[in-house]
Amino acid sequence: MNRWYLLGLLLxxxxxxxxxxxxxxxxxxDGTLARAEYASAALAYLDAAYMDGAGDLDRDDIRxxxxxxxxWDGKPREVTDSTGRTVTLYRPLRRVVTFSGESLETxxxxxxxxxxxxxxxxxxxxxxxxxxxxxxxxxxxxIWSPDMEKVLSVRxxxxxxxxxxxxxxxxxIQKRLEASSPGIRVLRFDCFKPATYAGEIRxxxxxxxxPERGEEFASFYxxxxxxxxxGTAGIPDGEKTRxxxxxxxxxxxxxxxxxxxEKTELAGGxxxxxxxxxxYPAVDPEAIIVADPQVVVKLAGQGLAAGGYAGHDPEALxxxxxxLVERPGWSRISAVEDGRVHVIHSDILGGAQHFxxxxxxxxxxYPDRFxxxxxxxxxxxxxxxxxxxxxxxxxxxxxxxP
Amino acid sequence: MxxxxxxxxxxxxxxxxxVPAAVCGAPVTRTLSTAEPGAGEVFTVSLSIDGIxxxxxxxxxxxxxxxxxxxxxxxxxxxxxxxxxxxxxxDTAITYSVTAPASGSGDIxxxxxxxxxxxxxxxxxxxxxxxxxxxxxxxxxxKPAAQEAAPRFAVVAAAAALLLAGWGGxx
Numbered sequence: 001m002n003r004w005y006l007l008g009l010l011l012x013x014x015x016x017x018x019x020x021x022x023x024x025x026x027x028x029x030d031g032t033l034a035r036a037e038y039a040s041a042a043l044a045y046l047d048a049a050y051m052d053g054a055g056d057l058d059r060d061d062i063r064x065x066x067x068x069x070x071x072w073d074g075k076p077r078e079v080t081d082s083t084g085r086t087v088t089l090y091r092p093l094r095r096v097v098t099f100s101g102e103s104l105e106t107x108x109x110x111x112x113x114x115x116x117x118x119x120x121x122x123x124x125x126x127x128x129x130x131x132x133x134x135x136x137x138x139x140x141x142x143i144w145s146p147d148m149e150k151v152l153s154v155r156x157x158x159x160x161x162x163x164x165x166x167x168x169x170x171x172x173i174q175k176r177l178e179a180s181s182p183g184i185r186v187l188r189f190d191c192f193k194p195a196t197y198a199g200e201i202r203x204x205x206x207x208x209x210x211p212e213r214g215e216e217f218a219s220f221y222x223x224x225x226x227x228x229x230x231g232t233a234g235i236p237d238g239e240k241t242r243x244x245x246x247x248x249x250x251x252x253x254x255x256x257x258x259x260x261x262e263k264t265e266l267a268g269g270x271x272x273x274x275x276x277x278x279x280y281p282a283v284d285p286e287a288i289i290v291a292d293p294q295v296v297v298k299l300a301g302q303g304l305a306a307g308g309y310a311g312h313d314p315e316a317l318x319x320x321x322x323x324l325v326e327r328p329g330w331s332r333i334s335a336v337e338d339g340r341v342h343v344i345h346s347d348i349l350g351g352a353q354h355f356x357x358x359x360x361x362x363x364x365x366y367p368d369r370f371x372x373x374x375x376x377x378x379x380x381x382x383x384x385x386x387x388x389x390x391x392x393x394x395x396x397x398x399x400x401x402p
Numbered sequence: 403m404x405x406x407x408x409x410x411x412x413x414x415x416x417x418x419x420x421v422p423a424a425v426c427g428a429p430v431t432r433t434l435s436t437a438e439p440g441a442g443e444v445f446t447v448s449l450s451i452d453g454i455x456x457x458x459x460x461x462x463x464x465x466x467x468x469x470x471x472x473x474x475x476x477x478x479x480x481x482x483x484x485x486x487x488x489x490x491x492x493d494t495a496i497t498y499s500v501t502a503p504a505s506g507s508g509d510i511x512x513x514x515x516x517x518x519x520x521x522x523x524x525x526x527x528x529x530x531x532x533x534x535x536x537x538x539x540x541x542x543x544x545k546p547a548a549q550e551a552a553p554r555f556a557v558v559a560a561a562a563a564l565l566l567a568g569w570g571g572x573x
Contacts, residue, residue: 036477070518
């Protein structure tokens with residue numbers, strides 16, 4: 001009862017940090033902050049802040065006005081998110097809540113000031129090695145179990161949700177936020193899909209006004225994906241490498257609708273089990289032997305906790321591989337005979353880093369075609385140059401084996 | 403640390419700690435045409451601004467000293483009592499004039515903000531005294547003692563460190 005009372009109270013009292021749908025300082029409310037209006041606003045702020053005068057512009061207001069005047073040419077910015085919805089921004093992002101680790105990671109790639117992220121989803125909160133700056137931020141739970149009280153308590157001006165997955169859960173959060181906090185900006189991006197990621201990078205870069213950084217990152221991402229696409233172009237269907245991709249769970253594969261299958265196919269692999277509607281179907285052990293895959297890829301990660309950013313543990317991934325090759329009947333599989341059984345961690349294949357994992361797949365599927373592709377170097381450059389974290393792949397983390 | 407006595411090393415560390423803090427990094431610095439104006443004399447205050455695209459500077463004059471004008475655009479200047487506010491829009495310099503009283507001394511103090519970089523700070527105080535004569539009058543500017551004391555302490559500490567370093571080196 002108390003909990004519901006508190007939530008009700010919060011809904012009544014909650015006013016987002018920057019909910020107003022106008023540009024601060026736009027005195028004539030014509031939707032454009034002219035030079036004279038900005039100058040007048042700046043003086044009004046200085047007067048109130050330092051000169052014993054009166055005024056209603058606070059420090060965030062004048063900083064937002066300066067941003068809009070300098071970076072958006074004095075006009076609101078319209079952006080279209082990945083649901084196709086157009087959102088008008090009258091102020092920059094100042095207090096952001098992300099329910100998506102992929103969007104959070106993309107914001108960091110774009111050099112966004114992470115101090116302006118005031119709360120994150122529980123999974124990002126738990127990733128202390130990869131998101132060390134999120135350790136002390138508020139934890140708003142997951143899209144399936146959001147802590148709405150916590151969201152409202154941090155007074156966000158912007159909340160980021162997924163666009164095309166778990167849409168019912170995300171729609172529900174959006175509806176509740178917009179009902180309780182008119183003017184709050186809800187933006188929806190996926191940031192993990194190869195088909196849309198480059199565009200999302202540029203859109204988010206436009207929102208945070210980092211167009212050059214956005215172009216640099218989109219080019220970096222695109223160059224790896226293009227290299228993969230170019231290297232696999234023109235391979236006849238019958239000559240494509242047969243791949244058995246096994247999910248976290250034994251004898252569970254990925255079907256056509258799964259993201260991991262998309263990456264397998266982008267890397268030029270042919271998945272003999274890419275049929276059916278289930279994303280992760282169970283597969284008959286005998287059928288794998290009959291299919292005789294040329295390459296086997298096993299996914300490690302959340303459902304098979306080993307490696308990733310959480311720990312440097314090549315032995316654990318080696319043990320996973322050993323268990324695979326020792327399965328009954330597998331000694332007859334081409335992949336085992338040729339030593340082409342690999343383990344990959346979902347950290348570099350499932351989210352915003354899918355381009356790194358896809359590069360590994362391409363290299364495993366076609367070592368001759370991708371002799372000059374160095375996924376390890378791509379990964380390190382991503383971490384150092386774009387994520388800005390101190391993480392040395394030579395001694396930290398384990399992402400692939402061998 | 404071969405050949406470097408411990409006390410000398412300590413002094414060098416003091417220098418590294420305090421000298422940069424005292425002399426570097428301020429985006430706004432102030433110079434006066436004179437620090438010892440005559441009674442009723444109009445003198446010039448020049449603010450040099452480095453790297454503030456959009457921001458503001460508020461100057462506060464000592465009691466008795468009066469703002470006498472500026473070439474900064476009218477719509478970007480506001481005067482209230484002893485305070486003068488300037489809106490900075492890609493300016494690298496602001497000059498204004500001040501009329502000295504018949505007598506009196508004090509500090510011209512200032513505060514700056516960079517709205518885009520979201521930083522702010524103090525402009526180091528400049529002391530003025532009519533005809534160089536110190537009076538007991540208080541400066542009209544109000545600022546935390548610590549903010550004013552810090553640069554002076556830094557200069558004193560640096561000077562002390564230099565002297566000690568020299569003394570340590572002669573031993």
